Amino acid sequence: MAIIVQKFGGSSVANAECIKRVAKRIGSTYDKGNQVVVVVSAMGDTTDNLIDLAKQVAKNPPKREMDMLLSTGEQQSVALLAMALNDLGYRSVSLTGQQAGILTDPVHSKSKILSIDSTRLEEELSLNRIVIVAGFQGVTEENEITTLGRGGSDTSAVALAAALNADVCEIFTDVDGVYTTDPRIVPKAQKLSAISYDEMLELACLGAAVLHPRSVEIAKEFGVKIHVRSSFNENIGTIVQGVEEMNKIVEKEMVVRGVAYDLNVAKVTLFDVPDIPGSASKLFRALADEKINVDMIIQSQQRDNITDISFTITKDDLEKTKEVLADIKEKIGAREFSYDSDVAKISIVGAGMITNPGVAARMFEALAENNINIEMIATSEIKVSCIIRSELIKKAVVILHEAFELDQPA
Amino acid sequence: MAIIVQKFGGSSVANAECIKRVAKRIGSTYDKGNQVVVVVSAMGDTTDNLIDLAKQVAKNPPKREMDMLLSTGEQQSVALLAMALNDLGYRSVSLTGQQAGILTDPVHSKSKILSIDSTRLEEELSLNRIVIVAGFQGVTEENEITTLGRGGSDTSAVALAAALNADVCEIFTDVDGVYTTDPRIVPKAQKLSAISYDEMLELACLGAAVLHPRSVEIAKEFGVKIHVRSSFNENIGTIVQGVEEMNKIVEKEMVVRGVAYDLNVAKVTLFDVPDIPGSASKLFRALADEKINVDMIIQSQQRDNITDISFTITKDDLEKTKEVLADIKEKIGAREFSYDSDVAKISIVGAGMITNPGVAARMFEALAENNINIEMIATSEIKVSCIIRSELIKKAVVILHEAFELDQPA
Numbered sequence: 001m002a003i004i005v006q007k008f009g010g011s012s013v014a015n016a017e018c019i020k021r022v023a024k025r026i027g028s029t030y031d032k033g034n035q036v037v038v039v040v041s042a043m044g045d046t047t048d049n050l051i052d053l054a055k056q057v058a059k060n061p062p063k064r065e066m067d068m069l070l071s072t073g074e075q076q077s078v079a080l081l082a083m084a085l086n087d088l089g090y091r092s093v094s095l096t097g098q099q100a101g102i103l104t105d106p107v108h109s110k111s112k113i114l115s116i117d118s119t120r121l122e123e124e125l126s127l128n129r130i131v132i133v134a135g136f137q138g139v140t141e142e143n144e145i146t147t148l149g150r151g152g153s154d155t156s157a158v159a160l161a162a163a164l165n166a167d168v169c170e171i172f173t174d175v176d177g178v179y180t181t182d183p184r185i186v187p188k189a190q191k192l193s194a195i196s197y198d199e200m201l202e203l204a205c206l207g208a209a210v211l212h213p214r215s216v217e218i219a220k221e222f223g224v225k226i227h228v229r230s231s232f233n234e235n236i237g238t239i240v241q242g243v244e245e246m247n248k249i250v251e252k253e254m255v256v257r258g259v260a261y262d263l264n265v266a267k268v269t270l271f272d273v274p275d276i277p278g279s280a281s282k283l284f285r286a287l288a289d290e291k292i293n294v295d296m297i298i299q300s301q302q303r304d305n306i307t308d309i310s311f312t313i314t315k316d317d318l319e320k321t322k323e324v325l326a327d328i329k330e331k332i333g334a335r336e337f338s339y340d341s342d343v344a345k346i347s348i349v350g351a352g353m354i355t356n357p358g359v360a361a362r363m364f365e366a367l368a369e370n371n372i373n374i375e376m377i378a379t380s381e382i383k384v385s386c387i388i389r390s391e392l393i394k395k396a397v398v399i400l401h402e403a404f405e406l407d408q409p410a
Numbered sequence: 411m412a413i414i415v416q417k418f419g420g421s422s423v424a425n426a427e428c429i430k431r432v433a434k435r436i437g438s439t440y441d442k443g444n445q446v447v448v449v450v451s452a453m454g455d456t457t458d459n460l461i462d463l464a465k466q467v468a469k470n471p472p473k474r475e476m477d478m479l480l481s482t483g484e485q486q487s488v489a490l491l492a493m494a495l496n497d498l499g500y501r502s503v504s505l506t507g508q509q510a511g512i513l514t515d516p517v518h519s520k521s522k523i524l525s526i527d528s529t530r531l532e533e534e535l536s537l538n539r540i541v542i543v544a545g546f547q548g549v550t551e552e553n554e555i556t557t558l559g560r561g562g563s564d565t566s567a568v569a570l571a572a573a574l575n576a577d578v579c580e581i582f583t584d585v586d587g588v589y590t591t592d593p594r595i596v597p598k599a600q601k602l603s604a605i606s607y608d609e610m611l612e613l614a615c616l617g618a619a620v621l622h623p624r625s626v627e628i629a630k631e632f633g634v635k636i637h638v639r640s641s642f643n644e645n646i647g648t649i650v651q652g653v654e655e656m657n658k659i660v661e662k663e664m665v666v667r668g669v670a671y672d673l674n675v676a677k678v679t680l681f682d683v684p685d686i687p688g689s690a691s692k693l694f695r696a697l698a699d700e701k702i703n704v705d706m707i708i709q710s711q712q713r714d715n716i717t718d719i720s721f722t723i724t725k726d727d728l729e730k731t732k733e734v735l736a737d738i739k740e741k742i743g744a745r746e747f748s749y750d751s752d753v754a755k756i757s758i759v760g761a762g763m764i765t766n767p768g769v770a771a772r773m774f775e776a777l778a779e780n781n782i783n784i785e786m787i788a789t790s791e792i793k794v795s796c797i798i799r800s801e802l803i804k805k806a807v808v809i810l811h812e813a814f815e816l817d818q819p820a
Binding site for chain 1: 476504554
């Protein structure tokens with residue numbers, strides 16, 4: 001008997017009809033002889049409506065109270081889904097994060113799961129019940145209700161799958177799986193039948209919004225097989241798994257597996273920084289203290305004992321970054337700084353890159369042949385990212401998708 | 411420093427504006443140097459909306475899941491109220507029933523509070539926080555979420571006041587306090603400045619909907635002083651307390667304290683029941699097994715070894731009662747039965763009655779003088795109730811209110 005964890009997002013349980021449809025789908029998985037644990041998000045707009053309400057009563061609601069408030073959204077959807085399953089004749093029970101034993105750290109609004117005590121879950125499964133668990137939430141050692149932040153229900157599902165040693169964690173979404181690139185830009189984008197954790201992690205971080213990076217990290221750490229698939233049909237989607245399992249998949253060998261892009265990027269450059277030990281650390285410590293996430297960093301070759309430092313951040317953090325730089329500039333003796341928010345990041349991802357020299361070169365050539373100037377470059381074992389003008393991003397995606405022959409059926 | 415428990419109902423927290431207003435009121439109690447614990451119900455129509463949603467997904471939702479669903483209503487209102495208080499500069503924290511240590515039995519949808527572990531509550535109070543507790547809910551020993559049924563938030567408030575040994579439990583409502591009778595029928599009805607637990611209990615059971623009987627029972631058991639007052643003004647309302655304290659109140663001595671009426675009554679009579687031991691017990695056991703609450707019972711004087719048994723029930727239970735009687739009639743050898751739902755109950759209540767002979771007689775006289783026929787009579791130490799034709803009920807209320815001089819200012 002397989003243990004299957006299924007996760008349905010808010011749009012899948014937006015109203016009573018949707019809930020009944022999801023219940024049927026869950027029931028059919030149970031009917032095939034599986035033990036089923038389901039994670040659901042809050043119904044449709046519930047979370048947004050609750051946030052609105054909070055803003056009406058307080059300018060700056062404490063995060064602890066926001067968690068108390070928002071966690072009710074998932075509690076409602078799990079109760080309703082359990083009711084719908086019972087109505088169809090299935091034995092089902094809903095559990096809050098606390099009841100499901102999901103222990104988190106106390107960082108309200110973006111807690112991390114510390115551990116899962118699966119005693120209750122296993123007890124319910126042994127009674128042949130379908131267990132519906134509230135996603136996105138947990139409880140601290142002090143019995144305080146927490147939420148996991150954006151993408152939290154994906155994380156709940158994968159963590160539960162890990163705790164239960166589940167055979168697969170099915171993430172239901174509104175697309176058919178993970179694609180070689182955004183099908184809205186490249187209609188010939190291909191669905192990948194499988195992808196490794198690392199590749200998925202890079203794609204997730206690069207803006208492919210199918211899975212939250214944190215959930216992929218946990219899946220990788222505990223070896224949870226994820227199946228990203230559509231909630232609208234029965235098609236097989238994309239399996240996210242370890243590199244070892246990847247080799248078992250019969251699929252055309254593709255060095256580059258996907259092209260990702262990100263428009264939420266701004267570039268900042270600090271000029272004439274004295275090249276003495278500690279300059280960079282002072283700069284990035286100051287940014288970190290303001291919780292500004294820095295992505296790509298480039299330090300130019302020093303000349304005359306001074307150097308330029310460029311880095312990228314999300315557009316949202318630009319204003320805060322400017323404040324930090326205005327302050328730090330003199331402390332580290334830099335001359336001035338500039339910023340540019342009309343940039344975007346384009347990336348190619350593929351676990352095979354590391355053993356295939358020339359992939360980066362092919363990328364730069366393809367861009368150059370089409371007069372797309374590269375402003376910054378960053379590489380990892382399985383990824384090459386370039387900063388280019390934002391107005392050229394769609395063109396670049398099409399070019400690279402074709403250059404690496406990603407538009408051929410696998 | 412006094413400990414004050416305050417309870418606000420759903421209409422007091424119906425929207426953001428209401429929540430802010432209630433927060434101000436709570437803050438002013440805190441500002442007077444009190445430790446404050448607040449119990450709130452769900453916002454306005456939340457509970458009804460959730461019940462509607464449940465009915466849309468399941469014909470007969472399990473009560474356990476209904477409790478999971480409905481308990482979110484109070485969790486939302488406590489979080490919002492705590493936010494509003496923090497916004498006003500007060501330190502405040504919201505707690506679910508579980509977090510507040512409210513342990514109940516496992517009878518979902520109408521659980522009873524077994525005990526309250528006030529450790530967390532006292533800890534929060536010692537940190538000078540205003541503690542907002544979700545009413546109407548608790549948790550079982552098995553960590554299952556329960557709800558207390560109708561009037562549950564009153565019960566939560568009184569039970570918390572008992573556990574904390576609070577100085578007073580203020581129940582905020584849309585009326586100014588407890589009246590000698592329904593002011594909609596008798597405009598000259600007077601607000602009582604104080605009333606004993608037993609009197610309040612009788613009035614509550616007799617349809618004066620200000621307080622739920624269960625909450626009065628707990629208040630009596632633990633000697634919790636209740637203050638029923640308006641949420642719209644600062645007027646002193648009605649104090650509900652023990653008889654001992656009553657004597658301290660300087661108030662015109664009133665033997666009869668209030669006139670109550672109840673239209674949700676049906677009368678049933680079983681004719682020619684053989685007067686042998688066990689007939690009555692068989693009948694009322696059968697009714698009890700169907701969870702039919704029997705109120706007044708009258709067995710007529712036996713003649714020729716047969717007797718008639720009449721009793722009253724709520725109108726809602728009439729259909730079920732007819733089924734039980736059709737079945738039991740032959741088993742106990744009764745001839746036939748009749749029923750009548752055009753009746754109503756009128757009652758006078760007053761702790762002083764027991765020491766004042768002639769009160770009942772005065773009631774019967776007043777009704778007789780006005781041609782109101784009495785069909786059944788039941789008495790207790792502090793109450794006399796009569797069943798009369800339902801169309802005469804308003805007239806009877808006016809007559810008795812005047813007969814016992816209740817329309818004079820106290």
